[in-house]
Amino acid sequence: MINLNARQQNILKRLRQNEDIQIDIMADYFQVTTQTIRRDVNQLCKAGYARRVHGGVGLPVQLTNSSYQLRSDLQFDVKDKIAKKVANSIPDGATIMMGIGTTVTRIAYYLKTKNRVITNNLQVVKILESNPEIEVYIAGGLFRAQQQDVVGNSVLTFFNSFEADIGILGCAAITSSHTAMEHETAEAELSQSILKNSRQTWLVADASKWTSSASVKIASLSKFDQIYTNQTDLPEDFPLISIK
Known part of the structure; x- marks a missing residue:
């Protein structure tokens, strides 16, 4: 995998919004030469993050969510700030359900207190394996x-056997009517199970989620007890924890 520079991350963000973009338009936007943009595009295409189209570049053809590494690279700094804020808000001894998503995964790096973690997120498990103070329960499926991650009915049954103090989940997109969305039914059902089996539910969502699209509903933002985001211009009655 390549390490994406700031311009390459911005190119991918614009592709998610526009699907296809011409090389000369991107060169004007970034105030660089077309040769510089072509080098960025060639690297993105080689890594499978994009594909060449006539005169420009587009997202790779796919029906499901983008790869874990690509999603992890996008908006990294913001996700990291959100993760630190969330981890610092978790009390010692809490039982936490942690869902899928790269922002949720980053939270695991900053968990320092004695907690019990219930998850289907394999990256969370990998990160926490070196922390003897945290009890980890992993779903099968x-x-x-x-x-x-791990998905399926067995994961829903697994989550239903616990009651967490805090459920933490991300989402693929958020609609203009303030509904958290996922790409696939299996993903949305897992998030809904965390909502159902947690006393408090926290949503982590960077501002790019409001410009993304997905087709399966999780829940209205009003269903969450806390929303950690750097998005602005949201209704004041939402339980927002602003990240700057």
Whole structure:
């Protein structure tokens, strides 16, 4: 995998909004030469993050969520700030359900207190294996390599056997009517199970979620007890924890 520079991350963000972009338009936007943009595009295409189209670049053809590494690279700094804020808000001894998503995964790096973690997120498990103070319960089910998680009815049954103090989940997109969305039914059902089996539910969502699209509903933002985001211009009655 390549390490994306700031311009390459911005190119991918614009592709998610526009699907296809011409090389000369991007060169004007970034105030660089077309040769510089072509080098960025060639690297993105080689890594599988994009594909060449006539005169420009587009997102790779896919039906499901983008790969774990790509999602992890996008908006990294913001996700890291959100993760630190969330981890610092978790009390010692709490039982936490942690769902899928790269922002949720980053939270695991900053957990310092004695907690019990219940998850289907394999990257969370990998990170926490070196922390002897945290008890980790992992769901069994269908392993998805690209998403680095486990899904299926067995995971729903697993979550239903616990009651967490805090449930933490991300989402693929948020609509203009303030509904958290996922790409696939299996993903949305897992998030809904965390909502159902947690006394408090926290949503982590960077501002790019408001410019993304997905087709399966999780829940209205009003269903969450706390929303950690750097998004602005949201209704004042939402329980927002602003990240700057």
